[in-house]
Amino acid sequence: MIAKSLKRTSLNDTLYIMPFIILLLIFSYYPLFGWVYAFFDYRPPKPLTLDAWVGFKWFKSMADTAVKRRQLMQVMANTFGISGLNLLFSWFPMIFAVFFNEMRSPRYRKFIQTITTLPNFVSWVLVYSIAYALLNSNGAVNAVLLKIGLIDMPITFLQSSKHIWLSMFFWMTWKNAGWSAVMYLAAISGIDEQMIEAARVDGASKLQIIMRITIPSLLPTYFVLVMLSLANFLSNGMEQFFVFQNAFNKDSIQVLDLYVYNIAMGSGGYSLSTAVSVLKSVVSVGLLALVNTASKKVRGEGFI
Amino acid sequence: MIEETIGLGKGAIRVKKTKIVSEDDVVTIAAYIFYTIFALICLYPFYYILINSISANDISERGKVIFYPVGVHFSNFIRVFKIPDLVNAAKISVLRTAIGSFATVFASGFLGYMFTKPSVWMRKLWYRMVVGTMYFNAGIIPWYLTMHNLRLTNNFLAYILPTIISPFFVVLCKTFVESTPKELQEAAVIDGAGTLGIFFRVLLPVIKPILATVAIFTAVGQWNSFQDTLLLMTDPKLNTLQFTLYRYLNQANSLKNLINTGGTAVMAQNLSNAQTATSIRMTVTVVVVTPVILIYPIFQRFFVKGIMIGSVKG
Numbered sequence: 001m002i003a004k005s006l007k008r009t010s011l012n013d014t015l016y017i018m019p020f021i022i023l024l025l026i027f028s029y030y031p032l033f034g035w036v037y038a039f040f041d042y043r044p045p046k047p048l049t050l051d052a053w054v055g056f057k058w059f060k061s062m063a064d065t066a067v068k069r070r071q072l073m074q075v076m077a078n079t080f081g082i083s084g085l086n087l088l089f090s091w092f093p094m095i096f097a098v099f100f101n102e103m104r105s106p107r108y109r110k111f112i113q114t115i116t117t118l119p120n121f122v123s124w125v126l127v128y129s130i131a132y133a134l135l136n137s138n139g140a141v142n143a144v145l146l147k148i149g150l151i152d153m154p155i156t157f158l159q160s161s162k163h164i165w166l167s168m169f170f171w172m173t174w175k176n177a178g179w180s181a182v183m184y185l186a187a188i189s190g191i192d193e194q195m196i197e198a199a200r201v202d203g204a205s206k207l208q209i210i211m212r213i214t215i216p217s218l219l220p221t222y223f224v225l226v227m228l229s230l231a232n233f234l235s236n237g238m239e240q241f242f243v244f245q246n247a248f249n250k251d252s253i254q255v256l257d258l259y260v261y262n263i264a265m266g267s268g269g270y271s272l273s274t275a276v277s278v279l280k281s282v283v284s285v286g287l288l289a290l291v292n293t294a295s296k297k298v299r300g301e302g303f304i
Numbered sequence: 305m306i307e308e309t310i311g312l313g314k315g316a317i318r319v320k321k322t323k324i325v326s327e328d329d330v331v332t333i334a335a336y337i338f339y340t341i342f343a344l345i346c347l348y349p350f351y352y353i354l355i356n357s358i359s360a361n362d363i364s365e366r367g368k369v370i371f372y373p374v375g376v377h378f379s380n381f382i383r384v385f386k387i388p389d390l391v392n393a394a395k396i397s398v399l400r401t402a403i404g405s406f407a408t409v410f411a412s413g414f415l416g417y418m419f420t421k422p423s424v425w426m427r428k429l430w431y432r433m434v435v436g437t438m439y440f441n442a443g444i445i446p447w448y449l450t451m452h453n454l455r456l457t458n459n460f461l462a463y464i465l466p467t468i469i470s471p472f473f474v475v476l477c478k479t480f481v482e483s484t485p486k487e488l489q490e491a492a493v494i495d496g497a498g499t500l501g502i503f504f505r506v507l508l509p510v511i512k513p514i515l516a517t518v519a520i521f522t523a524v525g526q527w528n529s530f531q532d533t534l535l536l537m538t539d540p541k542l543n544t545l546q547f548t549l550y551r552y553l554n555q556a557n558s559l560k561n562l563i564n565t566g567g568t569a570v571m572a573q574n575l576s577n578a579q580t581a582t583s584i585r586m587t588v589t590v591v592v593v594t595p596v597i598l599i600y601p602i603f604q605r606f607f608v609k610g611i612m613i614g615s616v617k618g
Contacts, residue, residue: 013499014425017418020411020469021430026454027466028437034446044452096342102335114601115343118350121596123528125550129589130349132553133356138367138582140352178346206328238444239531243550257444264445265535277443 038275043268058275078165079255083233085169090229093177094222097184098214102206113185116178127171128243132158159248168244168253187221188214220299227295231288234280256280350593357381357586365580380587383579389540390588393548400463400544401526408522411468413515416477417503431478438471448535458539462532467525473518480514481507520603524596545592552588 038059040052063069103109119127134140137154145151157167191214199209238257245253254262260280264273292302356364360375368374385391418424419431442450456462484507492506508515533547543551 009425010423010499011425013418013421013423016499017415017424017430020415021433023465024433024437024469027450028469029433031442031447031450032440034442034449037446037449042449044449099331099335100339102332103339104332108336112339112343114604116339116346117604118597118600119346121524121528121600122593123530123546125530125546125553126528126589126593129549129553129585129592130353133353133582133586133589134349138365140367140370143367143370174346178342205326206331242534243530261444264448270445270449273445274443277445281440281443 035274035278037271038278040271042271044270054271058272059279061272062276062279074251075254075256075259078252079234079236081165082168082236082255083229085165086172087226087229087233089169089173090226091222092173093180094184094215094218096177097181097188098210098218100181100185101188113178113182117182118178119175120179122175124175124239124243127175127240131171131244156248158244159246161249161252164244164249164252168240171244172240184218184221187218191217223295223299227291231284231291233287234284350597353586353589353593357583357590361580361583364586365582367582380579380583381591384584384587384591389543390545390548390591392541393543393545394591396460396463396542397527397545400460400529401523404464404467404526405519405523407464407468408470408473409515409519412470412473412477412518413508413511414503415469415474416479416481416511416514417507418499419474419478420481421499423499434469434471434474436471437469444531444535451536457536458542459536460542462536463526463529463544466532467522470522473522476518477511477514480511484510516603520599523599527595545588549588549592552585 037048039055040048041054041057042048042052061068063072100109100113103112122130132139135142135157137156141157142151142154146154196209196213199213204212234256236255236257238255238261241253241255241258242261245258256276260273260277263269263276296302352370355371355373356369357380358376358378359369359373360377361380363369363374385394415434419427419434421427424430451457451462451466456465488506488510489502492502497505528546529544530546530550533542533544537543537547
């Protein structure tokens, strides 16, 4: 009887969740209709009317002049460059986790983990503030370099286009590596102790255990994460690049997500910017499908 | 190997001393060195900001404070909290963090519970709608235009309403509720408790650990949130600390800016006597980062627990 009363649908129970469903509809689903702006010539504050319909004009205009083409190529180069660097070094958090337990003192491990995961929880604005403090012409890095005589003039780290991909990658690693390693550490703690014990009894050295047991058992996790980062290849996010961008480094720092923001908020090109982001979403879904298919082929299972 | 030579007290020690360092020891030593350096790289920037914010302002301005504070004083913190727009920004940040986190925690817990109840009509559909939002995103411009149409630009509610439903946390809570014993709810039904009664009196105390995890993640997220202010708020009264910090960092002459927006001319005069652009930047940075650093070690175990539950689910 109790089981039955738990199963019957109840109007009240359904009504209780409706306020939340309405919030969901408004803030997650309704904005999707904003994609129609890509097909209109929308100029706020004028409300959108049907005679502003322009079809695929904005999609065609993305690269219709040499200047725009060059800019788009540069944006794509930045996006691919930074995503590529991330992909190239995506093994770092795994290796970070693999050797982590070689530190014998649990207390020290805990201490190191606390410190290395901390940067993940500060905002990009704060990271920028920290980077600015360290890297400006009066900052610690320049002061030390000047003192030991490596340079005669302060290096303008932040106000130049040189090495900006690398420095963006550095700050990403600084912020995320320790935290990304936590997931691998969780996976390592799931490895069968007996297997490692058996290897030890057979005389395996630590490096052998790492190469033959630890790393192979982390590879599935690593594979999934690589696939996900491939699917997100075009999405670097905008916040990091927005806070680090300035007049001097703009050309090399403008990734696709920032480009979308800059054309809309910088020059009022709402429709063009929506068109770019719609195109990005379509390509991203394609990538995701592709990667998922590849994953099914290689591992026999997808990850969606 | 050393382990094999375990013998009687003194003898074992002597054996150890005569032995060459083994390959395993090299790995351990290398690990200690590597992680210590990495931790220093993570920690030093915070330390650098801190020692600069409490050092004599004219020395910090010239970039001479690198390893330890010079001419320690704490007046920067007192002065910086006299800047009206900074105090206001702190209020906004605290408010959005408190209200926003509470709303998200409640919604995640409640929805997590409701989605386990077969009595909810079309339960699976609603649940899929929530989970589905993890996989798509309208993009910032359509989102901005939507918020504009909803009159949520320059509106404090824009910090709260869109963040209430967080699919990942709903999934976390639902998984957790499912792991609690069914008998708990059944007993409450026999005692005549209704849906809300069960949730508030029976379930809430049981799912506290997961709610703490959600609370801590949301609070950090709310505190760090920057993009929504950037897109939606042109009214300086609604600026958060993060955004105000960004503004201070970017105005080439932040002192001038402070004089312009920072209240009376008399006060600005006093500020410019002692404050430098560097000292203001550093001090505000310390103010913004401190809450995160303070709550962080206390709740670190929740972070780890949260990510592990998440990975088990995925």
